[in-house]
Amino acid sequence: MHVDNLEVAINAHLPDILRRADLEKSTVKTLQKELESKLLMSLDTKKNYIRDQIEMYLKHGARHAFADSGEAPEQHGGAGKRGKAPRKRTVEKKKKSGRGKTKEVQDPTKPKGPKGPYMCFVGVRRPRLKQEKPTLSFPDISRQLGLEWRSMNAETKAKYVKMSEKDKTRYKNELEKYVPLNDHEMEKLREKQRERKAAGGLQVMYKCSPELAAFFNDGTVQINRKELTTRIWAYFKEKGLLDDSNRRYVFADAKLAAFLGMQAGDRFLAFTIQRFLKPHLHPL
Template sequence: MDSPEVIGPSLEDEISRCVPELLLQSDLDKTTVSALHRELELKLGRDLSQHVEFIRHQITEALTKRTDLIKRAHDAASTGAQQKKKALKKKPGCRGKTKEVTDPTRPKGPKGPYMMFCAERRPKIKKEKPNLSFQDIARQLGTEWRTMSDSVRAQYEHMAENDKTRYAKELAMWTPLSSAEMEKLREEQRKRKAAGGLQVMYKCSPELSKFLGGVKEINRQALTTYLWKYFRKNDLMDPINKRYVVANEKLAKLLEMSPQQRFLAFSVSKHINRHLTKK
């Protein structure tokens, strides 16, 4: 059985190089992290589903360094001729195409032996080494799988076979949604996509507004830029591992954590989400 692919330095370099290029070509009023992720997969010809957090981090870094992207995106959007030109360039299957809606009631597909191993082992690694990055966990999982004895691996292969049996039974009993129900789901997806994008404005909670100096509304790109500048201005980046931020008293209060608590810098969005309400 082939060993699972683990992200390496060369792939990290490729992702880091491609992200700024894709952002320059994107309409920031409409694009999403998921859309950029798909573009990366098409550009690199690789499955990057295991590297979502690393890609999100690279997007955040690129947006922080290239704040002028917002101005260019808005200038382009304000010119009708440029909008028309962009529309003419779009082709079926290119960026922005809505992913086909799948029936949410369909039984969950079976896991392979390696995924069974990851599902069991990943939580244990995170508990044993809470400061380990996503990429380092992936590397450790890959190493453990490659060096695993045949007898231990056979256990996961047996678990995978049982999961295949489970899937076959559930699939035989499954009743798909009707055409009308599926169309309703597609319409909901279209509405969500129309309301998405990196430039969507959000209302700030009173706590976030105070943190931002009175700002009442902000988009995610501007908020991310502000936070990263705040991290650097206040020297909050962990000197040993720059991927982490050490919260000062003001930031800790906003994010509801203890002062001096470390957290992954590119996971700050999940801590800040409760302070944002879509208009």
């Protein structure tokens, strides 16, 4: 299989593997091994991509995680144009969104877009649902939210439509006051992005959010991902937060829950911790 088709092939097989897997016992490594056995090749170069897809699946379910995956590439023989067409389409797609491509720098001062009615509902309902049913997994929570939204009567739904309209007004007002960064300021941001990329992902230094700095409470204001992961795992072990029945899971104590936006006692997959930490790392 040509390397340009790897992500397409991964997306073709991974949903079925995840649906059949026992996610309480599986790890990214074991899921990757199963993929490799199906594709008959090493996927070490795609382990970060596989991890991202698994996290997306856990958060949103297969519909969102693999929405753009398409079908597995067909095997074509010969050297005719027909045999090369799928490869060409895949390459064009990777030019737009392939891993390793430098994303265009966004103006950090630009107002955040408005939420639609459904996202307003999710913002209100998800924390309550997690409290009511703490054993539900991320995919189950997403499915439950979707079911509740689809069965909601018009009167109740109107409340979230109103919230959405209010957020649109907020966005419109902020947009009127918004002054885009000039070309020089944007170029400085691009230069910082290039420096971070050259330094390598795990070693790039970030500014800690106030919540993260307060969590450490030792004067730490800058940190890289490698050190952050090491310190968070040390905290898990020091406080005895790893689930003894399945050490791939962690129970959040009050301090960790407040920092990560959870409820004390929430149980989550340890390898998803980066998703919770990401909002607390700000570019220097």
